[in-house]
Amino acid sequence: MSLEIITKLSNKYGSDPACVIAGGGNTSFKDEKFLYVKPSGVALGTMTSADFVKLDRSVLRQVFTKSFSSDAAAREAEVKDFISSSIVPASSCARPSVEAPLHELMPFAYIVHLHPVAVNGLMCSLQAREMCGKLFPEALFIPYTDPGYVLAVTVAEELKKYKAEKGKDASLIFLQNHGVFAGADSEEEMIALYDKVFGTLKEAYEKAGVGTVPEPGKADAETVKAFAPRLRTLLGTENADGSLTRKFVVSAGVFTPAAGALTPDHIVYAKSFAFTGDAVCKDCIASFAAEKGYKPAVVNIAGKGVFCAGGTLKEAETAAEMARSGAEITVLASAFGGVRYLNDRERSFIENWEVESYRKNALAKKHTGRLAGRVAVVTGAAQGFGYGIAEELAREDAVVAIADMNMEGAQRAADTIRAAYPASCAFAVAVNVSNEESVAEMVLAVAEKCGGIDLFVSNAGVVRAGSVKEMTLKDWEFVTDINYNGYFLCVKHVASLMAMETADGGDWLDIVQVNSKSGLQGSNRNAAYAGGKFGGIGLTQSFALELVSDRIKVNSVCPGNFFDGPLWSNPEKGLFVQYLKSGKVPGAKTVEDVKKFYEAKIPMHRGCFPKDVAKAILYSVEQKYETGQAIPVTGGQVMLK
DSSP states (O other): OHHHHHHHHHHHHHTOTTTOSTTOOEEEEEOSSEEEEOBTTOOGGGOOGGGSEEEEHHHHGGGGTSOOOSSHHHHHHHHHHHHHTTBSSTTOOOOBOTTHHHHHHSOSSEEEEEOOHHHHHHHTBTTHHHHHHHHOTTSEEEOOOOTTHHHHHHHHHHHHHHHHHHSSOOSEEEETTTEEEEEESSHHHHHHHHHHHHHHHHHHHHHHTOSOOOOOBOOOHHHHHHHHHHHHHHTOEEOTTSOEEOOEEEEEEBOOOOSSOOSHHHHHHHOSOOEEESOOOHHHHHHHHHHHSSOOSEEEETTTEEEEEESSHHHHHHHHHHHHHHHHHHHHHGGGTSBOOOOHHHHHHHHTOHHHHHHHHHHHHHOOSTTTTOEEEEETOSSHHHHHHHHHHHHTTOEEEEEESOHHHHHHHHHHHHHHOGGGOOEEEEOOTTOHHHHHHHHHHHHHHHSSOSEEEEOOOOOOOOOTTTOOHHHHHHHHIIIIIHHHHHHHHHHHHHHHHHTTOOSOEEEEEEOOGGGTSOOTTOHHHHHHHHHHHHHHHHHHHHHGGGTEEEEEEEEOOOTTSHHHHOTTTSHHHHHHHHTOSTTOOSHHHHHHHHHTTOTTOSOOOHHHHHHHHHHHHHOTTOOSOEEEESTTSSOOO
16 A cells, blocks of 8 residues: 555656656655665656565665775765665666665655755755755755765764754755655655645745746747757767767757756756857867767757757657756746856766766667667558558667658557557657648658658558549549659658758668559559659659768668558458459459459569568668669569569
């Protein structure tokens, strides 16, 4: 029951943006023998009772009596190992929060440690100690102390002094430039404590005239397209073999980032300092890195937009969240004399913290697919071939945009893929490929969310079968607008974004058209479709010749028939039905007759599957010496001459 309560509290505060930044903070429950604490790498908002790490309290308490190395880095590693030795069972692979000893120190059943913006508006201010004493006279204030063992020892000493002086235990501990710990013996008491904290601060901010912090504006389209894709490359990580791994870049809005480091979390997730300028270039990023020792995670194009980078999309989104919270904290801190930024030594400790190295290494091990670190967009991906292709790309750790006219279906597809492949961060984006404005909006939406596109799969397509003697111009133009013109419109806008991404170097980017075997040989009573696909291969070859100078490869894959997909099997509009009605298959009396007729044409005696096409797409991405090709994936039905 008690684990259920702390889980409920974790979810309550962890899912509230006013209470938690980037899923941070930690919680615990303790009984006489064991401490159940949130592990590292698990978000409070989605915690379950099974997620808590069980620690032996009798072992954990020894952390305050043992002797550890005097070297800070070595000591933190030793303490980490010692805390891990208290895990029950010892074989657990979950890592306890580094603040587990602080949870043990507070003699309450439930501990909830948060980093709310409202709290850090006070804790990151110049008057933090003074105003904490006035607003929360019963609380314990701890001047800034490095996280980990030193903080635990410092708090232990201060708690003893507090109890000796006041005759009771402190239920609220405010940490300068860090957040707040609250302890209670019931769910109701915990909620009352935090309600009091937030209520008191709300009154103080309103009294000071900073009760409402303006929401960041949105960067305009031209700013996003001019800076986000370039920053993916400029902020990229150089590898030992000389290659470059691009970053994900999120458009965070228009605001002024904090001028320095505010909390350990801000340093860990968004670095200590943002780059600010009117433009970006290789030299200015290099100069910043030479001075600070790292490339920026936050770039402020003054007055135009803030862009935040990370090795994964989640990291970039977290950096954006941190940058926005930092800007808000600086406004709130004005109520208490202005901002106190962490100094050089305080920053250095966090920047070189072993815990951060652990987090990065653990994350790197999770994302090892062939498309890890890449953004893939698949049009027509709400169903059929497109969905199957998107799923296969997600399996290889690509971040996948499901682009489709059917937003309900696209969202459902994205949710399903994301649940199966979390690293894909799959998301839906609306597009009508035959409408240029819609295509431009799709490309902008992806640029705002990810910074650019590494692999664009032009898959959206339609079929209207029928005799050339009977087909209407309306049906002909419908097929051509989507299959041929739509491909052109997508490449026009995607290539412009990609060219910005490759302007400063980095690996090749890819555009792959999902064509058809009907693009390699004519198709009886299907001229509109085959003509568009033949023309598509001509576009592919022409685009490839032009875009090679931008380090963009353009290829087509030409699948055979995906009999199981809706294009063929839809009971109302599928090709089996269309071909039966049009008389394309002589003697066919049922849909099953039509299907058997087409299966018999394939040497491998089966239809094409999305995974077959995905393998061809992966080949075209990984083959660095191939562009302008039409790759058959037909089971031997159509062979290149």
